[in-house]
Amino acid sequence: xxxxxxxxxxxxxxxxxxxxxxxxxxxxxxxxxxxxxxxxxxxxxxxxxxxxxxxxxxxxxxxxxxxxxxxxxxxxxxxxxxxxxxxxxxxxxxxxxxxxxxxxxxxxxxxxxxxxxxxxxxxxxxxxxxxxxxxxxxxxxxxxxxxxxxxxxxxxxxxxxxxxxxxxxxxxxxxxxxxxxxxxxxxxxxxxxxxxxxxxxxxxxxxxxxxxxxxxxxxxxxxxxxxxxxxxxxxxxxxxxxxxxxxxxxxxxxxxxxx
Numbered sequence: 518x519x520x521x522x523x524x525x526x527x528x529x530x531x532x533x534x535x536x537x538x539x540x541x542x543x544x545x546x547x548x549x550x551x552x553x554x555x556x557x558x559x560x561x562x563x564x565x566x567x568x569x570x571x572x573x574x575x576x577x578x579x580x581x582x583x584x585x586x587x588x589x590x591x592x593x594x595x596x597x598x599x600x601x602x603x604x605x606x607x608x609x610x611x612x613x614x615x616x617x618x619x620x621x622x623x624x625x626x627x628x629x630x631x632x633x634x635x636x637x638x639x640x641x642x643x644x645x646x647x648x649x650x651x652x653x654x655x656x657x658x659x660x661x662x663x664x665x666x667x668x669x670x671x672x673x674x675x676x677x678x679x680x681x682x683x684x685x686x687x688x689x690x691x692x693x694x695x696x697x698x699x700x701x702x703x704x705x706x707x708x709x710x711x712x713x714x715x716x717x718x719x720x721x722x723x724x725x726x727x728x729x730x731x732x733x734x735x736x737x738x739x740x741x742x743x744x745x746x747x748x749x750x751x752x753x754x755x756x757x758x759x760x761x762x763x764x765x766x767x768x769x770x771x772x773x774x775x776x
Contacts, residue, residue: 589691589728590642590775595650597640597736599771601633606673608703610712610761612750623705623712625673634675636769640683648683652697652720657704674704677718691726691734701744703763709752714761716746726773736771 612619634656640648657674679699685691697720705712724738744763
């Protein structure tokens with residue numbers, strides 16, 4: 518019996534090639550699973566970056582708002598002009614002294630721009646909320662009542678000047694509180710009398726600056742005041758010393774420039 522022939526050596530390289538191909542196929546099959554993991558890691562990184570940016574923007578927004586509010590008044594000059602839309606004033610006075618003293622009062626109610634004093638305000642923003650300055654108010658009203666062949670004219674005036682302080686907050690809409698302590702003179706005159714009182718007045722107000730532009734605001738305001746003073750009351754028969762107290766309330770509308 519003849520022995521079986523041995524495998525030829527030429528098949529050995531073919532076997533090695535097949536083994537290499539099988540190994541390559543296995544590696545390729547495992548690669549996609551690895552490749553699929555990479556995008557998920559990249560998406561997580563992107564999401565984390567977006568979250569970090571949003572958090573940073575959220576921190577920056579209050580800072581920007583605070584800077585804008587600060588720039589509205591701080592280190593800026595205010596020049597304001599106000600007109601009184603409606604006002605009520607009562608002047609109570611006492612003539613003479615002791616048992617012979619006489620008491621009286623004069624009231625005045627006015628509506629509209631022409632029947633009320635004009636107020637000027639000058640100020641400077643020493644901080645983001647505090648404005649210090651000066652208030653000047655002056656005006657006069659006159660009424661005449663006419664009957665058959667007789668006229669009765671009455672005139673009421675006011676002059677006030679004093680330092681002013683204002684506290685405000687907000688951005689484009691800035692509510693504020695203000696106060697004034699000043700010198701006042703209040704002349705009154707009628708057909709047969711005249712009253713002249715000079716004294717001291719305290720004024721408190723509340724309103725809002727509405728910024729229509731960076732350097733311009735519209736300023737509605739409500740205001741009340743109390744004052745006291747002394748002077749003289751004259752009529753055709755006497756010239757008497759007098760003391761008086763002034764109460765007033767008003768609604769004002771003004772505009773301010775901020776430079």
